[in-house]
Amino acid sequence: MTRLEMKQRKRDETATRLEGKALPTGAAWATSLRQAALSRVLDMGLPTKRDEYWKWTDPSTLTSAAPTAAELFTNDDKALFSDIDRLKIVFVDGVFDAEASDDLSGEGVNISLLSQALNTDIHWAKDLYGTLETAGQSPVERPLAALNTAFATDGVVIHVTDKVSKPVSILYRHENTTSDAVLHHVVKLDAGAELTLLENGPAAARFNKVMEVDVADGASFHHVRGQGRDHERRAVTHIFARLGKESLFKSFTMTANGILTRNEVVIELTGDDAQAHVGGVCMGDGEFLHDDTVFITHDAERCESRQVFKKVLRNGANGVFQGKILVKEGAQKTDGYQISQSLLLDGDSQFLAKPELEIYADDVICSHGSTTGAIDEAALFYLRSRGVSPQEATDLLTLAFLAEAIEEIAREDIADDVLTRLEAWLARRKG
Amino acid sequence: MLEIKNLHVKLEDEDKQILKGVDLKVEPGKVHAIMGPNGSGKSTTSYVLAGREGYEVTEGSATLDGEDLFDMEPEERAAAGLFLAFQYPVEIPGVGNMTFLRTAVNSQRKLRGEDELSAGEFLKIVREKAKTLKIDADMLKRPVNVGFSGGEKKRNEILQMAMLEPKVCILDETDSGLDVDAMKLVAEGVNALRDGKRSFVVITHYQRLLDHIKPDYVHIMSNGRIIKSGGPELALEVENNGYTDLLAEQETA
Ligand SMILES: Nc1ncnc2c1ncn2[C@@H]1O[C@H](COP(=O)(O)OP(=O)(O)OP(=O)(O)O)[C@@H](O)[C@H]1O
Ligand SMILES: [Mg+2]
Numbered sequence: 001m002t003r004l005e006m007k008q009r010k011r012d013e014t015a016t017r018l019e020g021k022a023l024p025t026g027a028a029w030a031t032s033l034r035q036a037a038l039s040r041v042l043d044m045g046l047p048t049k050r051d052e053y054w055k056w057t058d059p060s061t062l063t064s065a066a067p068t069a070a071e072l073f074t075n076d077d078k079a080l081f082s083d084i085d086r087l088k089i090v091f092v093d094g095v096f097d098a099e100a101s102d103d104l105s106g107e108g109v110n111i112s113l114l115s116q117a118l119n120t121d122i123h124w125a126k127d128l129y130g131t132l133e134t135a136g137q138s139p140v141e142r143p144l145a146a147l148n149t150a151f152a153t154d155g156v157v158i159h160v161t162d163k164v165s166k167p168v169s170i171l172y173r174h175e176n177t178t179s180d181a182v183l184h185h186v187v188k189l190d191a192g193a194e195l196t197l198l199e200n201g202p203a204a205a206r207f208n209k210v211m212e213v214d215v216a217d218g219a220s221f222h223h224v225r226g227q228g229r230d231h232e233r234r235a236v237t238h239i240f241a242r243l244g245k246e247s248l249f250k251s252f253t254m255t256a257n258g259i260l261t262r263n264e265v266v267i268e269l270t271g272d273d274a275q276a277h278v279g280g281v282c283m284g285d286g287e288f289l290h291d292d293t294v295f296i297t298h299d300a301e302r303c304e305s306r307q308v309f310k311k312v313l314r315n316g317a318n319g320v321f322q323g324k325i326l327v328k329e330g331a332q333k334t335d336g337y338q339i340s341q342s343l344l345l346d347g348d349s350q351f352l353a354k355p356e357l358e359i360y361a362d363d364v365i366c367s368h369g370s371t372t373g374a375i376d377e378a379a380l381f382y383l384r385s386r387g388v389s390p391q392e393a394t395d396l397l398t399l400a401f402l403a404e405a406i407e408e409i410a411r412e413d414i415a416d417d418v419l420t421r422l423e424a425w426l427a428r429r430k431g
Numbered sequence: 432m433l434e435i436k437n438l439h440v441k442l443e444d445e446d447k448q449i450l451k452g453v454d455l456k457v458e459p460g461k462v463h464a465i466m467g468p469n470g471s472g473k474s475t476t477s478y479v480l481a482g483r484e485g486y487e488v489t490e491g492s493a494t495l496d497g498e499d500l501f502d503m504e505p506e507e508r509a510a511a512g513l514f515l516a517f518q519y520p521v522e523i524p525g526v527g528n529m530t531f532l533r534t535a536v537n538s539q540r541k542l543r544g545e546d547e548l549s550a551g552e553f554l555k556i557v558r559e560k561a562k563t564l565k566i567d568a569d570m571l572k573r574p575v576n577v578g579f580s581g582g583e584k585k586r587n588e589i590l591q592m593a594m595l596e597p598k599v600c601i602l603d604e605t606d607s608g609l610d611v612d613a614m615k616l617v618a619e620g621v622n623a624l625r626d627g628k629r630s631f632v633v634i635t636h637y638q639r640l641l642d643h644i645k646p647d648y649v650h651i652m653s654n655g656r657i658i659k660s661g662g663p664e665l666a667l668e669v670e671n672n673g674y675t676d677l678l679a680e681q682e683t684a
Contacts, residue, residue, distance in 0.1 A: 387539035400525025
């Protein structure tokens with residue numbers, strides 16, 4: 001089959017799959033944005049395993065008409081961020097839960113629901129909803145993000161006008177074993193504004209989430225999320241961020257459990273001296289696939305970007321990393337760093353990585369590295385010879401392996417919280 | 432008491448016999464020195480006692496206070512009171528020295544059924560012991576042995592020994608790479624732990640360490656066996672004449 005024929009087949013399959021699926025209703029502008037998104041999906045076609053970008057992660061359960069059921073998994077761990085003073089916004093299986101949520105008003109920040117925004121004739125989100133997603137479709141297509149823009153039923157739209165100290169925390173509860181949630185968040189930070197956004201929870205049996213973040217000059221955005229708990233849940237998420245001059249964007253993700261997770265992060269550094277840090281740790285045990293796909297474009301001078309991803313895999317768990325740094329012509333003095341590493345705790349697990357650099361400027365520093373390794377036997381014996389059990393020694397060495405990524409979390413109390421969760425995950429698998 | 436009888440050890444994946452009948456009896460409170468040419472099996476003996484993988488005991492036994500060491504996991508041997516100061520201490524990036532020490536101390540206490548030390552108690556003890564070994568706060572904070580100088584690594588081994596208070600301490604070339612002052616510090620560290628009950632096996636190439644840590648017995652190991660045992664004068668003999676005469680004596684014997 002030729003490329004063209006393949007593309008046509010994909011389009012046909014997608015048209016059949018989406019036939020008769022009604023777009024949510026809303027204000028006229030929202031309807032036209034949704035229709036445009038749907039056209040993008042129909043034009044690109046939903047991804048299949050034949051796509052280069054999906055060669056290591058089979059998207060079929062993410063694109064299927066109905067989600068695969070996911071059992072709920074309970075443990076005694078304290079939920080992530082429980083002890084952090086925050087403004088809570090709760091979604092249960094993708095549906096906003098007003099009762100469980102805090103009052104959405106806060107100083108320096110204007111928060112509303114996407115469902116309301118898309119029903120309002122005049123709303124600032126009009127200029128952003130689907131905009132960064134659309135920009136992020138080139139040079140690599142991300143049809144599941146366009147699908148999200150077309151069909152998202154709700155989400156949070158946040159306009160940050162000042163430095164906000166109390167984190168906004170989005171909590172995703174999963175109660176229905178066959179839920180299929182599609183949420184879309186839009187975050188706009190004005191010049192000099194600051195926000196910490198937290199996200200955690202298993203969300204749904206299947207979760208498709210997009211977050212678009214516009215970080216204006218001198219603004220900073222800190223994002224920490226925890227994905228996990230339910231072993232059988234599936235998720236595809238996209239973050240699209242545009243960074244202005246001297247702005248800062250930091251995003252860290254901890255993933256433990258989940259049969260399938262694909263996290264895409266697409267960042268454009270458009271203002272000089274901006275910084276983007278993306279990091280993550282994932283802990284996979286058994287039937288588990290975690291895919292970090294990152295695309296960072298340097299389109300301004302003296303920007304810095306860091307990608308730090310660490311994966312701990314055992315009992316046949318799979319890890320995927322596809323990370324790219326694109327340095328456009330004129331993006332001089334770019335400082336790009338990328339590291340992806342996996343620690344395989346047994347011979348059954350696997351890590352596949354594709355680090356890429358594409359550079360069109362001559363005065364840049366870019367480095368990337370990817371490693372796959374096992375627990376250091378010499379270190380393990382050294383610890384055991386001091387009386388430490390193999391299990392505890394392995395845990396200690398595992399946490400040491402993750403340390404560089406966890407350091408990417410700016411706030412110490414949040415980093416400690418993440419660490420506690422990781423320790424609990426390790427402890428649960430003892431004996 | 433540590434008792435090694437007729438110990439034969441070969442490499443696990445190679446047909447290479449390294450220890451060919453080692454006998455050694457270390458009574459409480461005594462200091463034994465082991466000397467011998469490179470490659471004679473000194474480190475192998477200490478590794479096998481500590482439980483490192485890769486070796487196979489083909490004959491013989493080793494007991495600590497009557498308990499079969501080869502029946503125990505490495506961590507159980509440690510909790511039973513065996514300590515090995517490594518010839519080449521291992522670097523562990525990402526694990527703070529302090530965390531390492533606290534984990535070790537508390538793991539052993541747990542294995543012995545004792546209560547763990549509180550963070551405060553631990554800190555107090557470690558600071559005090561580190562001070563006498565001239566180990567500064569920075570070294571305690573840094574990752575285990577990472578970027579430590581050779582001498583710092585060896586002092587760090589002694590600090591671990593001091594914290595763990597073992598019954599039998601095996602020091603594998605703890606003097607190599609130490610300057611004169613550091614050697615004194617290490618020797619003082621060891622001597623401070625001599626309490627009439629704790630025993631030491633000091634593996635060394637040089638008489639100099641034995642000036643500071645006075646041995647009760649000196650053994651010469653060669654080709655996987657202890658070929659001669661004697662008092663401190665044996666170490667002087669080696670220092671003055673090397674091993675040639677001793678080895679020749681062995682061959683004619
Ligand atoms: N894991 C191993 N693989 C291959 N050879 C080994 C291994 N362990 C020990 N040997 C060999 O066994 C012999 C004894 O080594 P060992 O390290 O015990 O000597 P040593 O007496 O401590 O020497 P040195 O004074 O140089 O430290 C050497 O020939 C060494 O090469
Ligand atoms: Mg040796």
